[in-house]
Amino acid sequence: MMQRYFKFLSVPYRYARVRVNSREFKKFTQEKGFKSFLRVLIISLQVAFSYLFLPISFAFKMCGFRFVNVDLEQIGSIFYLDLLLREYALAGLNHKKIFVMAPSESLANRYLVKLYRSHCCLIHSQFLCLLLSPFFLSPVYREDSGVNFDTTNFEKPITNSIFQKFEKKIGKSLVEMPQEDISDCRKQLENLSIRDPIVCIHARDTGFYGIKSQNTRNADINNYFEASEYLIQKGYQVVRVGDPSATKLDKKFGSLGNKFFDYAHSELRSEMLDIYLMSQCVFFIGCTSGPSAIPMLFNTRSVNVNWYNPQSAFLSLEGDLCLLKKLVSIKKGENLSLPELLTPPFTKNLTMNELHQLGYLLEDNTPEEIRLAVTVAVEGLEIGCDGADYITDQHFCFGHRGRFLESKHLAGVRGEFSQDRDLYDKSKVQHLV
Structure with missing residues (x-):
């Protein structure tokens, strides 16, 4: 029962080139139900809190902390997580300061996501994700979501650059199966x-x-x-x-x-x-x-x-x-x-x-x-x-x-x-x- 409540209160994912509330608002306009309305209200409050926490978010980012919000319910989106972690590794960020929202109940492939645990701190608890929602939804960490890696935008060769630099410096994939x-x-x-x-x-x-x-x-x-x-x-x-x-x-x-x-x-x-x-x-x-x-x-x-x-x-x-x-x-x-x-x-x-x-x-x-x-x-x-x-x-x-x-x-x-x-x-x- 508690898991169902936490799912309802869960932090929305950031989608590449999609505003955080847009999908929920679209769903609400189509269904026009009380649950949908309540869900939109909860997300709006979460976003409002993220703005209240802006000074703390700025301070955390200056100290090297990252809060990654990627849609890991879809297996293809794990590619965005991989790209972000490659970028962080090239920048020399401490993996212990990288927090990734990864609620266990909704992961597309738990085994694959867990391969990244040596490169970041995976937050599997819905409760902790909810507590940290002001940071996962903060505009300060907007680019820590894969938004720059939109696969329909090949004019900005960011992905290209990251893969080339990582291959030159590391010489192998970020993760490997044991x-x-x-x-x-x-x-x-x-x-x-x-x-x-x-x-x-x-x-x-x-x-x-x-x-x-x-x-x-x-x-x-x-x-x-x-x-x-x-x-x-x-x-x-x-x-x-x-x-x-x-x-x-x-x-x-x-x-x-x-x-x-x-x-x-x-x-x-x-x-x-x-x-x-x-x-x-x-x-x-x-x-x-x-x-x-x-x-x-x-x-x-x-x-x-x-x-x-x-x-x-x-x-x-x-x-x-x-x-x-x-x-x-x-x-x-x-x-x-x-x-x-x-x-x-x-x-x-x-x-x-x-x-x-x-x-x-x-x-x-x-x-x-x-x-x-x-x-x-x-x-x-x-x-x-x-x-x-x-x-x-x-x-x-x-x-x-x-x-x-x-x-x-x-x-x-x-x-x-x-x-x-x-x-x-x-x-x-x-x-x-």
Whole structure:
């Protein structure tokens, strides 16, 4: 009962580029219920107290204290926590003075968050979070929330700079799975004949959030059959990760035998195994969804397909691949080019209805296009790409720069974490598709 009260009184998360009360106010205007009204009133009072405590907040910040308020209920937002702690480490801040709001009852992945405990002080108690709310909501600590790392704003290369400097100074990821945990996870998988090398696949659908209108980032897992078949032919074990509410697989996946494992619907699922699979795989096939951020935290390569929108695709490790969804003009029947996709209004996360009003349809990648992206990644690994822009005219692989793969032609973009962000001449590689 007490936990329910504390949840109701809980401190709201700061969202990148979203005012702290805006989501609660929107919910109130939609529901117009007493509980919603009371929730908005409580949050307003918490914000008011944060202003009363401004002098103390300023003093704490001058002494090196940080109060981090990141939405850890969503697994992708743990990426913001990672970035902030990298930034603090580069600045030489004392990790004992960094307080992170992390109520145990609402964490997306408790195991992953706990890996950061040697880099900060995690506040798991709802009661303590409530007591410290004047600081977690203080405008003094507004930037200690990931607001500068908005993935839809690639004009400010803050993320780029942090990753480059951290890699140069530290030379490894901020967090790592303990070896004993890796051994434990490997043993659990081997009991089901699941052995390295492993490639993981995640396709977002409506199941997890249950909001049908949020479908622009969805993908159909059944379009990944050809890519999975190719990977198995190349000697890889393919593991589909996700939530139990995820779309069921077509019967054709049964022909892949035990080399394809539907972990999302298995009883083996655990928070530790989730992170093991996404961090220790050879590479991760993701989409525009929270899990796609996890491999980056551990310097694991990704092949992201069905990506929408292109702005956030710059948020990738050097050498990652990205296959964009297609925006097709209803009148002309032509795809927007990559440079056009990087101009307003297409830089925003427009809904299907908004796109249709503008005269465009959003199309998923075809099974053939997904297989192409995976083929390029595998061939790059087999060649042992050493950082050259192109090995030959026939190969496009992991290496010096992040990559985009675009429908109807292959295009390259230097990723957010490489030195620059330049478009490559598409004519050089058109013949690949």
